Amino acid sequence: MRHQEPLLGTSAWLEGTVFTVSSLACLTIAGGVPPFTLALGIVLYVVMLFSYFMLGRSSSFWWIVITTVIGLSISLLLGLLPDHNPSVLSAILLLSGGGLGAMAIVLQGTATGRVYLLLMFVANLAVTLPFMIGTDVTEALTIFIVSWSVNVMVGIWVNDSVRRARARIAWLGIAHQAERRASELEAQRRQSARLLHDTVLATLTLLAHSGRGVDPEALRIQAAEDAVLLRQLRLGETPVPRASGAYNLRADEVAAVTSSILQLQKRFERRGLIVHWHGDGDITLPPVVRSAFLLSLGECLENVRRHSGVDQADVTISQDAVGVRAMVTDSGIGFDTGDVSSGRLGIAESVVARIRDVGGNARIFSAPGAGTTVVLEVPR
Template sequence: MRVRILPRETAAAVITGSVSAAGWAVAAATILLTVPVLVETLVQRERIADLPLPLILLGVVLGGIVAVVLRPRRWVAMLYLAVAGIATLGYEVTLLIGDPEIVEHSPYLVNRPSLALVLVGIPATRAVVGIAWSLLGFAVSVVTGVVAFAIVGMTFSPGFGPLMVLGLATLAYLTLASIQARIRSRVPNFDDLESETQALEHGEDLARRTTAVVHDTLLNDLAVVMSAPDRIDRRTRERLLVDLETLRGADWITASAAVNLPAEDAGLRNNLARMASEFQWRGLSLHLTGSPIAHHVLAADVADALLAALRASLENVLRHSGVTTAEIEVIADPEHVTVMVTDRGAGFDPDAVAPDRLGLRTSVVERMGSVGGRAQIWSAPGEGTSVIISAPTGQRGTS
């Protein structure tokens, strides 16, 4: 079973961002709870006529909070600080003008919107970023208060609310940073661990491929040389040269190790091996078999058509069959090279396929017909699918 684990940076952003999310929730609750206190205070102080403007300004601050929650971007947070700072300035001036004693009677009412400025922040991977946003919000709240008190000609009295909120936010960020540091020291980095595992698997896979290629070429060729008469005929020499070129070119490095095809069909074998490796990484395991009957050369256009038709058949298995394995059998006779692809998947009704659907009809049947080959498809719902692709051979010689 493979367990999906978030990358460390993403997990850190999620965890640290939770403080920002909590901060926005507290800020919104603070603004909402300010409304009934504001109404009650202004009614008691017989200032009902001054009530609409502070309420509107509180609504502006609350709208800014909602905007940042919906779109947590740096520029949105900066715009929030600017707009909410101006709204807070207007709110404080409105309360202080003509009623300086309100600071002594309800000090928390005056600086309540300033708390929402301190609780600004966006999801970040490091606690220091969250603390920096809180400090910036605190600075805006202080500047706003200084300007508001200066406008009404009073001595600035900031109160302890914004400072307490700054301390709590900093403590929360530092606590999470400490927890993350302890987790990092005890839990391995799964990204690095997976990279190391993939490197080991790649090395083992390369070793398996090397063994397979040596078996299919070098060992078989040594056996031929040992059992051959005093003089090696032309056909055997050509075969040895082809295998030598295969080893020299190192194309087999990208081939699959699970290929079990006859050495006589070296060229086709190598192309099929590369294709098998590709589909294996995409989630389709292929079982390849073949019978060592003949040794052929396929014309370039015929070989391309054969491999393209085979690829289309495998794509069909991968996309529509619902299974993860398929079988490929290669049969060579003096006149044809035939490849049969079989899966035990969902299957389909070939007669029910609409004429305007290209699919296997164009990519397999018509393609092989254009180079003198042929293709046949057998399938039924629930019975799997078999595709037989046959290509005409050219001259006898090296594949």
């Protein structure tokens, strides 16, 4: 038989140790105990304390048996003393009622344990009861039974408390998993919305304006790749790469940001937007950060092309040991940032939220008639 709950063994060890030490203290202060009996008793007490110590750390049933045998031996040894003064009787009651009774904490939880507990109770009572003759048997018997009953109740209470605590922890775990799945689904939904906004919706917008200012071949290729993206989404697949058409950003560990920026420049030149790049030096970022950075940068340029009323934009790239910064500036019509609807995916999701998701920051500065400046900052 093994303990169903380690906490029960620890509780039995603590309570059994307290009562056993108290019993030993009563024996040592009792007068008239022969030296040999006292020495043998102390040795048995030490062995019993060790067995209780192991009972609190091991689930082996043998430590229960050893504790029982040692406890009954001590009770028998003390009961055979010719002089039963009050200290000796207190030592016997503390040991038999509380010391051995503490094992009820670990035994009450199983059917086998309860059978053993009943047998141990009868054996303990049979050994102890004859030595109560000549004393107030009723009082001694009451103390004995109450001690065992309390230990049984403690075991039941601890077992039930642990069971309820584990059920609560399991419920919290289920709730946490549900919340995490909901968060993952929300993140996936937002990512899909950004992806569709940056690809399919951008292509549809170009078509709605008859592809004005865009090379027809580039528009045809973009539309074909968007069709592949939609087919992947419809089949429940995860697009690889996670953007379509000219927005493709491959998670290549060795690819630098600079090469992707040059591709952005050529793409927007085909769409009629001249981009002036400032900054030098090669820039490298982790794949996830690089993807978010370049997608947000491309969305900023797309907003310039669509809404600014000008055909030129300036992009300044700078870097330091902490991160990379891009500043996109145009001299167009500008807008009031306070009037931008939170539902505008191009700003709220494809730029601001996308950068924040990778630990960066996006700031937008604009006013009617004063142009627009967007600052993107991402960590290395």
